Amino acid sequence: MILRQLLHSDPVALSYVVGCGGRAAAAVVDPVGDIAPYLRAAEETGMRILYVIDTHLHADHVSAGRALAEAAGAEYVLFAKAAVKFQFRGVRDGELLELGNVSIQVLHTPGHTPEHISLVVTDRTRANEPWFVLTGHTLMVGDLGRTELATSAEQGARALFQSAQRLKSLPDHLEVLPGAYSGSVCGRSLSGKPTSTIGFEKRYNNAFRIEDADAFVRAMIADVPPAPPQAAQIRAINSGMMAAAE
Template sequence: MLFRQYLHTNPIAASYLFGCGSQAQGVVVDPLEEEVDFYIEEAKKLGMNIVYVIDTHLHADHVSGGRKLADKTGAEYLLHRSADAAFPFTPVEDGEERMAGNTKLTFLHTPGHTPEHISIVVTDRTRGDEPWFVLTGHTLMVGDVGRTELASNLEEGATQLYRSLFEKLWKLDDHLEVYPGAFSGSVCGRALSGKPMSTIGFEKRFNKALQMKAQDEFVAFMTENVPPQPENFKSIRLRNQGKE
């Protein structure tokens, strides 16, 4: 498997390019609009064709390059089926699997940060049948979890996030690597680490949010010390929905 993590600083976000080198099939996750041509050039350098472009959610802190990148490359643009978008996309379901060459993608619906949020469990079939890592977007990040009021009610979002974390991501093997959609400095978390990857097991032990194992305790934790909202977040999300 070929794998690249890109750490962006304006805005602060992480995006990904990975896939099967032997069959030249690549996947881009959470691309930024201003970096579309960069992903195309990176894929060319790696000898890969981009077959899937995926947004883990409809962002409210930056403009997505997902649709533009898919248009330029002929790739499928994937979102969870519940995404409130005013444009065509390829819907994915909870538990659905897709192949990019020998790379298997398994989609988990993990709402909370936003209602349509997904996480992607990735398996390299050339190395084994067990998953290797999970792309968690803004559901689970290193040191924290995603805020819950940018696309829904604060408490409702926190309740959904609790279920996503403890009923889905918590059940993944501890050794799985975690690659989030943001890192320290992002407005989408409160105690984010500057280290942009972790493991499920490490976050279980040391992520403060994951120590709140009772739902009411977790919801109370998520509604305290909420950081300032991103500037123009409503307009940014509307643009990513194709409604502005």
């Protein structure tokens, strides 16, 4: 397996290039900004980008996903029920995306947004069990994603509670590779460390530890920070319902 984690500071975000070097097949997850680094990473590792995946319709930055997919000749991937105005490859819960010896299983993990997905990644040259999960803005190191950017805060929190239970059921040793870290507007108590494990977050992530649904909702809707600037407009651009400013 080949994995590249890209850290961004404006906006504060994480994106990934993951794939199989032996079969020369890659996916890019949650690309931000200039598409050149992703194309260069694929070229340098001898892989062709087959899929460009956004874990959700972002509200803090305009996605580079569609532009990158077009430039790479790749499929642009979102959850099948994403409310957008353009053509894309829609994936459903449990679906597999194959990259040679690497497979990506889709988990629908709504709450931060209704269409949010996480991606459980297995390298079959190492083992037949998953190695890590790309959690977007659902589970991050130290916190869970805010819930009011695409729906009501309470509705989002109730959905996020169920998504957290699904993620908790994954093996404790599974690595967590999130879509944001400290400084992002999409969480409150985020760590500056950009990776963790399911087991560590179950023990030390205060929001992830909550086992009662009502207590979880109360915690998630308390002290919600200000929304990202122009959050609604950015989601509208990412859904194809509004044109990006030139």
